[in-house]
Amino acid sequence: MKEKIAVLMGGRSLEREVSLRSGRRVTEALAEAGYRVVPLDVTPDLVATLRSEKPDAVYVALHGKDGEDGTIQELLEFLGIRYTGPGVVASALAWDKALSKRLFGRDGIPTPPWVAFTAASFKHMGAATALDLVSDAVGGFPLVVKPASQGSALGLTKVTSEDGLPSALLDALSYGDTVLVERWIDGTEIAVSVIDGDGGPEVLPPVEMVPRSGVFDFSAMYTPGETDYYVPARLPEETLASVRSLARRVHELLGCRHVSRVDMVVDEDGAPFVLECNTSPGMTETSLLPMAAQAAGLGFQDLVERLVRMALDAVE
Numbered sequence: 001m002k003e004k005i006a007v008l009m010g011g012r013s014l015e016r017e018v019s020l021r022s023g024r025r026v027t028e029a030l031a032e033a034g035y036r037v038v039p040l041d042v043t044p045d046l047v048a049t050l051r052s053e054k055p056d057a058v059y060v061a062l063h064g065k066d067g068e069d070g071t072i073q074e075l076l077e078f079l080g081i082r083y084t085g086p087g088v089v090a091s092a093l094a095w096d097k098a099l100s101k102r103l104f105g106r107d108g109i110p111t112p113p114w115v116a117f118t119a120a121s122f123k124h125m126g127a128a129t130a131l132d133l134v135s136d137a138v139g140g141f142p143l144v145v146k147p148a149s150q151g152s153a154l155g156l157t158k159v160t161s162e163d164g165l166p167s168a169l170l171d172a173l174s175y176g177d178t179v180l181v182e183r184w185i186d187g188t189e190i191a192v193s194v195i196d197g198d199g200g201p202e203v204l205p206p207v208e209m210v211p212r213s214g215v216f217d218f219s220a221m222y223t224p225g226e227t228d229y230y231v232p233a234r235l236p237e238e239t240l241a242s243v244r245s246l247a248r249r250v251h252e253l254l255g256c257r258h259v260s261r262v263d264m265v266v267d268e269d270g271a272p273f274v275l276e277c278n279t280s281p282g283m284t285e286t287s288l289l290p291m292a293a294q295a296a297g298l299g300f301q302d303l304v305e306r307l308v309r310m311a312l313d314a315v316e
């Protein structure tokens, strides 16, 4: 028997159901590969269970708040348990899209023009009186309003005129404290996954997503048949090379380790824009990282085992 691995899944985030699907699949793959697997839905017993089970490593199959924002990572560091995926700082930076975008801007990584507001700026500082300035600040309509920290396109609205702005902002703010307004980029949607290897971060083939409804929302992400996927993305060789290099730069800039997935849109002129970096990419049947890995010759079980080996070999 190989090492004992606890797979953390579920929890209380809005992406609980997605995480359970990722976690169950990871659990099966690890069991098939011969590991002793302890699947754990995250509840208030988590710490006690981890202390009694004493796993050799944890596979973090949590998505969203508390699982992808540095919270669980900080707790695992405290408990001295090795785990898969980026550490505390990278998780926290990537989870906050507004902060990530500031870092992208500083490093010359293209990202759609944006502005960010906190709930306090509306409640206590009168930001609502300046909504007329918003569209110019991001380069005009259409634009997208989304919570700065959320996943699976939750709380996201495409806004085509001034009238749509207040309700979109309110909606996004019901998901978290900071809201992002960003220029909408029409073009090809891609996800570029990065996985660490012996020679440094290795970029997997970019995956192109074409939702049949036209919008890559929650349902398009997780319902088989609702989205068509192309691997590698149907883009010119030089564009593929440039988005691969961008993904690697984002992975390194945010200080990610083991794995990350960078979401981008390539506009009609072939210019790429980075939307965000995911530090706990989905592992469901319709997820993009496993698809990219498969295209690179790495099956699901090999992918999971590679991530677990990285966690087990991590230097304390």
Ligand SMILES: Nc1ncnc2c1ncn2[C@@H]1O[C@H](COP(=O)(O)OP(=O)(O)O)[C@@H](O)[C@H]1O
Residues within 6 Å of the ligand: 112, 144, 150, 151, 152, 153, 154, 156, 182, 183, 184, 185, 186, 189, 215, 216, 217, 263, 265, 275, 276
């Ligand atoms: N600026 C944008 N231009 C075009 N499409 C966008 C933009 N921002 C978000 N989207 C769409 O919404 C989806 C989710 O947005 P994203 O920023 O990746 O957040 P998350 O996946 O964390 O919810 C994207 O995959 C894309 O389809």
Ligand SMILES: [Mg+2]
Residues within 6 Å of the ligand: 152, 263, 276
């Ligand atoms: Mg995304």
